Amino acid sequence: MRLLTLFLFLFSFSLSAQTVCTLESRDRLDAMLTELSQEDLSSKSVKELTVEIGQRFLGTPYVEKTLELPGEEKLVINLTGLDCTTYLETVVTLARIAKLGNLTFDGFEQELERIRYQDGVRKDYSSRLHYFSDWIYQNQEKGIIRDVTLEMGGSGYPNQPTFMSENPQFYAQLSNPDFLQFIKKDEQEIASRTYHYIPKAEVEKLEKNIQPGDLIAITTSMKNLDIVHVGFAIEKNGRIHLMHAGTGNMQVEISDKPLSDYLKANKSQSGIMVCRLL
Secondary structure: HHHHHHHHHHHHHEEEEEEEEEHHHHHHHHHHHHHHHHOOOOOHHHHHHHHHHOOOOOOEEEEEOOOOOOOOEEEOOOOOEHHHHHHHHHHHHHHHHHHOOOOHHHHHHHHHHHHHHHHHOOHHHHHOOOOHHHHHHHHHHOOOOEOOOOOOOEEOOOOOOHHHHHHHOOHHHHHHHHHHHHHHHHHHHHOOOOOEEEHHHHHHHHHHHHHOEEEEEEEEEOOOOOOOEEEEEEOOOEEEEEEEEEEOOOEEEEEEHHHHHHHOOOOOOOEEEEEEEE
């Protein structure tokens, strides 16, 4: 019995040398993979799948820093506690492998690694896409998304994030000076690019161009940060709302207010970037 208990503990921590997934998360993922594999998805777009799959997580608890494990960087799969970014990544991964016809655990692993890390490869802590504007840029380069902010009428967004390098005390892994230097280099590369955003005062006017299933990245007036929150666009009573893992009710939910009003209620939120899955 003691050996069985030890086995289950080890299995819950690491399904492979480089992947961490609890038994509860594995059960939930396997159930979703089975459900999706039994449905006829051929007529559904990846955006439609994103909305449908995203809603299956409604009520899931908000839990932050699930990726911040000590030691070597692992691919963390956690479907039982999600923050805004891991919620978005989980839903995007499921929608993509559903369209690709690869609804397996291995397929989920491979696709999640592809979108979460620079060049699609998990190497170490510094290879993770820590800034979401970098996540947008690199996943556009991979052909996974398209940033449609400019074509929707977006304005230039001065994007020079330095929060991580200025506050290494908040990130245990940045006690490693090599990782800190890599982060500084990433920040410099982000600052060298051109980004656009839709100021929140213009979101209501332009929301007719936002499609359900679009990825919404919320920008900030804080000069050393790029994006403060992410989620999905969803239509409700003819208006665009935000489906996200939020701290208000500490769960995955759909915003009570339309997206434009949601933004107006948050002083530090300056606008949005909009991306579309390919």
